[in-house]
Amino acid sequence: MRYLPLTADDRAAMLGVIGAASVDDLFADVPVPARLPGPLDLPAHQGEWEVEKAFRALAAKSLSPGEVPSFLGAGAYRHHIPASVDHLIQRSEFLTSYTPYQPEIAQGTLQHLFEFQTQVAMLTGMEVANASMYDGATACAEAVLMAKRQTRRPRAILSGGLHPHYRDCTRTMAGFVDHGVETLPLDLDGTEDLVAQLGKDVACVVVQYPDVLGRVRDLTALAEAVHAAGALLIVAVTEIVSLGALQPPGAMGADIVVAEGQSLGVPLSFGGPYVGLFATREKFLRQMPGRLCGETVDADGRRGYVLTLSAREQHIRREKATSNICTNAGLCALAFSIHLSLLGEAGYVRLAQINHGKAVQAADRLAAIPGVSLVNQGFFNEFTLKLPKDATLVVEALAKKRILAGVPGARLWPEDPQAANLLLVAVTELNDDGDVDALVAALAAEVK
Amino acid sequence: MSRIAFTKDHEWISVEGDVGTVGITDYAQSQLGDIVFVDLPEVGKTLALGDEAAVVESVKAASEIYAPVSGEVIEVNGELSGSPALVNEKAESDGWFVKLRLSDPAELDSLMDEAAYKAFVEGL
Amino acid sequence: MLNRQGRATQPAAVPVTGPGADATFAGDAGSILGHRGLDHEERLIFEMGEEGRSGVDLPEPPKVESRLGGLARQGRIGLPGLAEPQVVRHFVRLSRRNYAIDLGLYPLGSCTMKHNPRLNEKMARLPGLGDVHPLQPQSTVQGALELIERLAGWIMTLTGMPAVAMSPAAGAHGELCGLMAIHAAHVAKGDARKRVLVPESAHGTNPATAALCGYTVDPIPATADGRIDLEAFRAKLGPDVAAVMLTNPNTCGLFERDVIAVAEGIHSVGGYFYCDGANFNAIVGRVRPGDLGIDAMHLNLHKTFSTPHGGGGPGSGPVVFSDALKDFAPLPFVRREGDAFRLVEDPREAPKSFGRMKGFHGQMGMFIRALAYMMSHGGDGLRQVAEDAVLAANYVMASLKDVMTPSFDGPCMHEALFDDRFLKDTGVTTLDFAKAMIDQGFHPMTMYFPLVVHGALLIEPTETESKDSIDGFVAVLRGLAEQAIACRGGQGDPAAFTEAPRLAPRRRLDETRAARTPVLRWKQPA
Known part of the structure; x- marks a missing residue:
């Protein structure tokens, strides 16, 4: 077991110093009915590459926002990390x-x-x-x-x-x-x-x-x-x-x-x-x-x-x-x-300006789609669109096209019908023009 | 005529007329170590015997100070907010916490006098 | 105040521009800038850098008309500008002023400072796990949800409990989760209760948590052998008792022999049994809390399951529940539906749930690490973890019992508790003894906790130390104990303790000054 340094000889020597016959003696205070006689029904230990393989298989089942146009925010934002x-x-x-x-x-x-x-x-x-x-x-x-x-x-x-x-x-x-x-x-x-x-x-x-x-x-x-x-x-x-x-x-x-x-x-x-x-x-x-x-x-x-x-x-x-x-x-x-030390005053301010500028550009293009309107006038890097149909269905449909369009209102207010057509869209420095092109085209097609 | 009494919580109260001045004893400050903050009650607050009157903080501990008798808070020691060290330096004089207008002076009778408190501390 | 070089030693008076003018760190004879070999002094980042410089290259912002609603920031923030090499050096220099488990045995009792495998770090950074957004459509995060479900399965098997809430962010947050479920369960029965029983030896988080839920804390004394006083516990039982919070193994490093009687007692008055699982490392794979009558227990993934402590977090504190409490568990949770996994977030789907207690779904990064750790060890290895942890602590206890004073007889679990009787009449306190360990290259053990013994020294070596490493640690403690005992009656060299540490980046710090006149941030000198 790669994380456990004690050898059988070490354990025997240590038990000798303690004056115990076996490690079971050290668990003598545990009530008898609560003592497990052997290992539980769980998989046995695995080497690094076996564990890694299992995790890679799980990772492959998710769509990574870094690989597709992604506009998700609502409290968690994708930014570049130096x-x-x-x-x-x-x-x-x-x-x-x-x-x-x-x-x-x-x-x-x-x-x-x-x-x-x-x-x-x-x-x-x-x-x-x-x-x-x-x-x-x-x-x-x-x-x-x-x-x-x-x-x-x-x-x-x-x-x-x-x-x-x-x-x-x-x-x-x-x-x-x-x-x-x-x-x-x-x-x-x-x-x-x-x-x-x-x-x-x-x-x-x-x-x-x-x-x-x-x-x-x-x-x-x-x-x-x-x-x-x-x-x-x-x-x-x-x-x-x-x-x-x-x-x-x-x-x-x-x-x-x-x-x-x-x-x-x-x-x-x-x-x-x-x-x-x-x-x-x-x-x-x-x-x-x-x-x-x-x-x-x-x-x-x-x-x-x-x-x-x-x-x-x-x-x-x-x-x-x-x-x-x-x-x-x-x-x-x-x-x-x-991250903030790397940015410094100039970098932090400029990062914010880039986020805001890109969001303004994206908001104008999205709000120009027939049937789509912008809920808010002022914003920073995230704004809310009102769609002509259920936003959850739109988001699911765009996800099938490998576009993460944003967070639908129903995800945040499942009990509030006025949220059903809302779509929260966040735009950061990581969204390039191609991302916005893809979102505009796919959203326009979906709400047509 | 003034009179001084002590509690088992290591507080002292010095009474003149119907006004009692309350602090902690020198023994208490030595046990607490360096006092860093004293949280005092609002003037005008009415305290029953045993109510929390103040909190005294050292670096590694915090202790409640309980009202040794019932009464109304008529003054608090403003000096302590800027110089909590006064409690360490002059626990039984300038390092007082609050002044109470006693509502039942008879409560003093259940407290210890100086000799009894000294014996109490020696027995700890 | 001036030192031997005639330099000011008070920070307030320190000139902080230009390296030569920096006297902040003076105090070390012969060092011009305060550096000593590989030990570099480092100024605050605000005392370096210049306006306009940045360690990140960013493009020109798009030219747009601002839509900030007239609220554009006015004036400077005050952040320094540094290039990447300056920032890297700053933080590398800071890092070198920390002790770490990767540097040496870290015997903090109750904290379980074990090796943090780097495979776990690598797994937490896999694209598709470490970079997925919490509000992606659930169809696009099936792997992440499956991972949470799989970890929950391991936890339920290891604890023998039928349900687990994954969202609590740390141990204390887990305690809150458990007590809120208990509160909700009582309220559902129309039986709001008032008191929670907490042993005197408990972690401070236990009473703080109970108070946060509006309960009155009623302390239970310990027996002379360091365990819950069963008679005192029974005497405090009544129809207004909501729960008992018991740490097992307890903070004295001992297994609560009467744990099943405690469970029966609390259940007999309709209360629930909360167990603080901070010390689960001692029993993982050998004892299941589900066999002890426990209703709720948190696990610190950052203790037992080796997610790194990171200088104080982040942690993760999943809470296992009995059948009696599982319906009251918080939202959201993952539900398996055939081959798919679904995150239940809507309160209408879990009407008994006490609600949400964290943004999003839980400490996913910690889940990944903990599952990687569990899979690496397997069921067989986890049982060995408990055995080796308990063996190591008993070995330390046996090796030192003739020079230091163990607080209780008999075998301990994963931590060995000593008190300060061996320091009597030496002029050396527990604190001094601990500080002397620093000069010997070790992080001190937990001091002055638990409160039920005088001058406690609580040592938890963990299972990831080799015998060689433990022998070295024991040799140092033996040497120091003998040196301290030699100070009895005014003999010896107590200054080796009372002046310690002498060899660390800093000597003892003035905590009174820090608390009396708090300086909690840097400010531009006037």
């Missing part, structure tokens, strides 16, 4: 280290986390950020829980423009505290009035930016109204590249910004692992969930980094912790940081 990102995150010292509990020999991870926190704060326009959450959706749930603690108010209002996965996660994970969460329906015509929902018992309002249909709205007035009512504004961002082109939520008055960081450095990987970003104002620091890395000095006065403010966390605070999170998304956060 080769050095994947090389660096596979450095043994990053890949095979634990949470940095011994800071003297974990300065690599800790300095990275400090840089990551800084990057997240900069992009979102906020003052502080934590060392990552599982993903954007769970970060959103944590933000609602934090707002309830901070304001000591019971109600949370979720905009209908929030991604349904974020809505559902928040409803599930924050459902046991006070009044749970209240959700507004999908708002196709853009008339949702969040201000009317405010009241003395509202802890927070949650909006997405750009929203799930791709719409971009100035949140400044909303933030002012929310603050006037004594509540917090939580802004969720599912496409972090957008903040290279758009005003950051922090500049519009957001109190907590949560985001999905997958777009930078993290492969699509069928939905995970991704990396949740969490940023807020310094005055709310003590109510933040998750790990925080801070700067300090060592015994020789040299600058160094440690995990800090741990008394908020479960391993110290137990049932009074700000969250139960322990393991987070460290290695995905590293990939995010490396």
